Amino acid sequence: MRETEANRSSRACGTAAESVEIPVGEGLKGWSKRVKRKIITPKSIPYLLYLPCFIVTVGILYPFFRSVYFSFTDYNLTYRTASFIGLENYVEMLISSDFWNSVRVTLTYAFSATTIELALGFAMALLLLKPIGGRTIYRAIILLPFMIPPVIEAIMMRLMLAPVIGVVNYLGSFVGMPRLGWFGEANTAMFSVVLIDVHNFTPFAAIILLAGLQSLPSRPFEAARVDGASSWFIFRKLTLPLLKPVIYVVILFRLIESLIMFDMIYAGTKGGPAKATMSLHVNAYYHAMRWTMMGEAFVQLVILWAVVFVCSFIIVRAWRRALGKRLI
Amino acid sequence: MLRKGLRISAIVLVLLWTCFPIYWMVLMSFKTPTDVTHYPPKFIFKPTLSNWENVLLGRKWTGTHYETVQMEVLRYFKNSLIIAIGATALALILGMPAAYSLARYKFFRKEDFAFTLLSFKFAPALLVVFGLYAIYQSLKLYDTYIGLILIHQLILLPFVVWMMRSYFAAVPIEVEQAARVDGFSWWGVFSRVTLPLVKPAIAATSVVAFIYSWNEFLFGYVLAGDASRPVTPSLLGFISYERVLWGQMAAAATLAMVPSVLLSLFIQRYVVAGLSFGAVRG
Numbered sequence: 001m002r003e004t005e006a007n008r009s010s011r012a013c014g015t016a017a018e019s020v021e022i023p024v025g026e027g028l029k030g031w032s033k034r035v036k037r038k039i040i041t042p043k044s045i046p047y048l049l050y051l052p053c054f055i056v057t058v059g060i061l062y063p064f065f066r067s068v069y070f071s072f073t074d075y076n077l078t079y080r081t082a083s084f085i086g087l088e089n090y091v092e093m094l095i096s097s098d099f100w101n102s103v104r105v106t107l108t109y110a111f112s113a114t115t116i117e118l119a120l121g122f123a124m125a126l127l128l129l130k131p132i133g134g135r136t137i138y139r140a141i142i143l144l145p146f147m148i149p150p151v152i153e154a155i156m157m158r159l160m161l162a163p164v165i166g167v168v169n170y171l172g173s174f175v176g177m178p179r180l181g182w183f184g185e186a187n188t189a190m191f192s193v194v195l196i197d198v199h200n201f202t203p204f205a206a207i208i209l210l211a212g213l214q215s216l217p218s219r220p221f222e223a224a225r226v227d228g229a230s231s232w233f234i235f236r237k238l239t240l241p242l243l244k245p246v247i248y249v250v251i252l253f254r255l256i257e258s259l260i261m262f263d264m265i266y267a268g269t270k271g272g273p274a275k276a277t278m279s280l281h282v283n284a285y286y287h288a289m290r291w292t293m294m295g296e297a298f299v300q301l302v303i304l305w306a307v308v309f310v311c312s313f314i315i316v317r318a319w320r321r322a323l324g325k326r327l328i
Numbered sequence: 329m330l331r332k333g334l335r336i337s338a339i340v341l342v343l344l345w346t347c348f349p350i351y352w353m354v355l356m357s358f359k360t361p362t363d364v365t366h367y368p369p370k371f372i373f374k375p376t377l378s379n380w381e382n383v384l385l386g387r388k389w390t391g392t393h394y395e396t397v398q399m400e401v402l403r404y405f406k407n408s409l410i411i412a413i414g415a416t417a418l419a420l421i422l423g424m425p426a427a428y429s430l431a432r433y434k435f436f437r438k439e440d441f442a443f444t445l446l447s448f449k450f451a452p453a454l455l456v457v458f459g460l461y462a463i464y465q466s467l468k469l470y471d472t473y474i475g476l477i478l479i480h481q482l483i484l485l486p487f488v489v490w491m492m493r494s495y496f497a498a499v500p501i502e503v504e505q506a507a508r509v510d511g512f513s514w515w516g517v518f519s520r521v522t523l524p525l526v527k528p529a530i531a532a533t534s535v536v537a538f539i540y541s542w543n544e545f546l547f548g549y550v551l552a553g554d555a556s557r558p559v560t561p562s563l564l565g566f567i568s569y570e571r572v573l574w575g576q577m578a579a580a581a582t583l584a585m586v587p588s589v590l591l592s593l594f595i596q597r598y599v600v601a602g603l604s605f606g607a608v609r610g
Contacts, residue, residue, distance in 0.1 A: 045514070046433035050441065053426035053485060057445060060482055063459025064451065124342055127335065138339070140593055142346055147588035149543040149560040152581045155567070156353050159364075159574060167352060167369040199349065260452045263545045267564075281452050288458060301455040308450045316443060 071298035121205025154267035212246035357579035415480035423488035431496035471553035495529035
């Protein structure tokens with residue numbers, strides 16, 4: 001029974017061998033079979049498989065390009081009018097100091113968060129590599145912060161880092177840490193937001209790097225140790241190159257996600273104080289929601305998207321090159 | 329000996345750093361409002377269950393009787409479950425064939441297709457949200473499960489496709505060819521040979537996709553009203569102009585973390601494989 005079923009559907013798929021067996025003109029059933037054979041051919045299978053996913057993603061292009069179009073208009077929510085004004089919004093943005101402040105904030109935030117997460121994640125991974133007790137338990141515990149939604153993390157941290165009643169300043173006072181303003185002061189706000197990003201997402205980096213370290217082949221390391229190579233040399237010449245694909249995945253995800261981070265900054269500082277943490281994404285939100293200047297908002301979002309696109313393109317290419325023949 | 333001591337203290341430090349905020353949050357959920365904002369912060373206090381009563385039963389003990397309150401965390405929790413599971417399932421159904429196609433066949437501008445798909449995940453959410461809001465209003469998708477599932481699955485889809493692609497590619501093509509020679513149809517090979525081989529990958533992908541959907545904030549905040557609001561954006565409801573209900577928010581946030589934590593404890597190996605995007609096979 002199973003065999004005949006398999007046979008029948010293989011015929012529908014149109015492999016060359018049994019094409020002779022199909023009787024012509026068997027009524028509706030035969031007709032539908034022939035249509036099926038016409039559509040489902042070995043050549044069309046890859047496209048047919050990709051089609052559902054493609055259709056769904058094309059759906060999102062409509063609101064996406066609508067937004068891109070609005071970045072060329074003076075669309076204003078209050079007046080509900082939108083007339084085409086060309087590049088005026090872009091020019092206006094490029095000469096406004098607010099915009100450049102946001103660019104600086106976005107890049108500082110993304111690059112410092114990614115760098116710290118990568119370094120700290122690596123340190124944590126190396127620390128947990130040699131088993132002490134159950135590694136599984138450490139892994140589970142270390143992964144915990146990743147389960148906190150970023151919004152909640154930011155709000156909870158706002159209480160913990162409160163300048164006067166916060167528990168962090170309180171505990172810090174025992175080890176001689178000066179009382180910091182954290183989110184409340186312009187010069188510590190950026191540091192604080194990066195700190196909660198690091199707390200939330202270092203587990204991600206650490207766990208991936210740990211898994212990568214565990215999957216490395218042991219042969220080259222033994223050989224290097226027999227030859228008397230120093231552990232720094234081994235790390236630089238063996239571990240890092242072999243781990244490259246994994247490192248790229250960490251950089252890709254962390255860099256991109258922190259470039260477009262909205263939840264944490266909005267819930268943590270709302271872009272303040274004095275625009276010290278006003279990233280492009282948050283700034284666009286204010287332009288749209290508070291000042292109803294959709295055109296300006298969309299310009300910033302489109303520029304942010306372009307930055308993200310270029311960054312991800314470069315990293316993905318490097319990643320694929322590092323993987324070499326291991327994938328596809 | 330010294331080295332071992334250093335290592336252990338470093339590990340303790342790391343565990344403190346990761347766990348302390350969560351510990352503090354759970355502690356806060358058992359505090360009365362005065363204890364929460366007390367200075368110096370209280371580590372030892374008289375625990376109260378009233379936050380949890382409020383969150384789980386939707387009512388507050390006022391001393392003489394139960395007073396019903398508005399926050400319905402459990403309902404939002406259920407909304408989140410429906411949306412996250414629905415979106416994960418839909419993303420898998422749509423994404424797996426596409427992933428298989430990308431992994432197994434050569435076709436026109438394949439890499440461009442794959443990268444464009446990935447770049448959707450990296451578009452700033454607001455860029456789509458504003459346009460989507462108007463569309464959802466006119467299509468009556470605003471504040472419905474279906475609307476939220478559709479947009480959530482869309483942000484999960486690139487992840488699912490790229491993940492599953494690397495796993496499908498790791499299945500040796502000879503296995504499939506052998507099954508083909510044994511008389512299996514194309515569909516037979518896919519469903520009886522390839523799919524069982526990538527089962528762990530499917531588990532990994534769905535767990536991580538679930539967590540991503542669960543933690544998502546902006547779409548649930550803008551595109552959902554009260555009826556279908558997921559639990560993560562709903563937690564902002566504890567913040568009002570007059571006060572922040574810290575204790576209740578901590579209880580609700582702890583509750584909201586439970587599914588992800590359970591998933592990651594029981595199938596942690598898969599989570600690791602899932603997070604690494606297929607570069608590491610847990």
